[in-house]
Amino acid sequence: MSRQSRFEVKKVNAELLTLTYGALVTQMLRDFENVEDVNKQLERLGYNMGMRLIEDYLSKTNSSRCLDMRDTAEKIQAAFRMYLNVQPTISNWAASGDEFSLIFDNNPLTEFVELPSDLTNLRYCGIINGCIRGALEMVQLEVQCWFAQDQLKGDSSTEVRVKFIRKMDDQMPGED
Numbered sequence: 669m670s671r672q673s674r675f676e677v678k679k680v681n682a683e684l685l686t687l688t689y690g691a692l693v694t695q696m697l698r699d700f701e702n703v704e705d706v707n708k709q710l711e712r713l714g715y716n717m718g719m720r721l722i723e724d725y726l727s728k729t730n731s732s733r734c735l736d737m738r739d740t741a742e743k744i745q746a747a748f749r750m751y752l753n754v755q756p757t758i759s760n761w762a763a764s765g766d767e768f769s770l771i772f773d774n775n776p777l778t779e780f781v782e783l784p785s786d787l788t789n790l791r792y793c794g795i796i797n798g799c800i801r802g803a804l805e806m807v808q809l810e811v812q813c814w815f816a817q818d819q820l821k822g823d824s825s826t827e828v829r830v831k832f833i834r835k836m837d838d839q840m841p842g843e844d
Contacts, residue, residue: 685752685776696710706790710798714801715801718805721803722807733807734807737766741770756771757773762831772826775819783820788821793820808835810832810836811830812829815827815828
């Protein structure tokens with residue numbers, strides 16, 4: 669398959685995901701009583717996806733274990749390019765090196781979306797945070813993820829903060 673053909677396939681996949689995801693969020697808003705429940709479900713859905721996507725990512729890239737958070741950030745960036753055909757910018761590193769931002773100038777999940785004023789508390793792209801957390805827990809890294817900026821709420825870009833919490837030893841993901 670030519671490089672151009674692969675790009676076109678990725679673009680179609682990203683657009684299909686965008687449209688399907690919008691329908692999923694809309695249905696969740698109908699099914700759950702409040703926005704916080706929808707936010708929790710989106711995060712959980714992303715977490716479960718991340719737990720499965722990491723295996724595919726590792727097998728396709730023959731990637732080795734992450735050496736530090738900078739290496740982790742670069743691999744997350746590569747995964748977004750691979751699965752959503754978007755490459756967030758890595759920036760805003762904490763002095764301690766344990767926290768960084770992923771800046772999305774273009775977020776394919778929000779391409780055809782405009783939030784109504786009564787949904788300002790909806791974390792529409794919460795699936796992204798969950799996906800990052802789920803994938804990293806599968807490689808024994810516990811992190812927190814949150815939105816520092818959101819294009820759907822009027823910001824110029826979408827910024828996801830990722831903070832290292834701890835290395836998990838001899839523990840299965842999801843266990844406390």
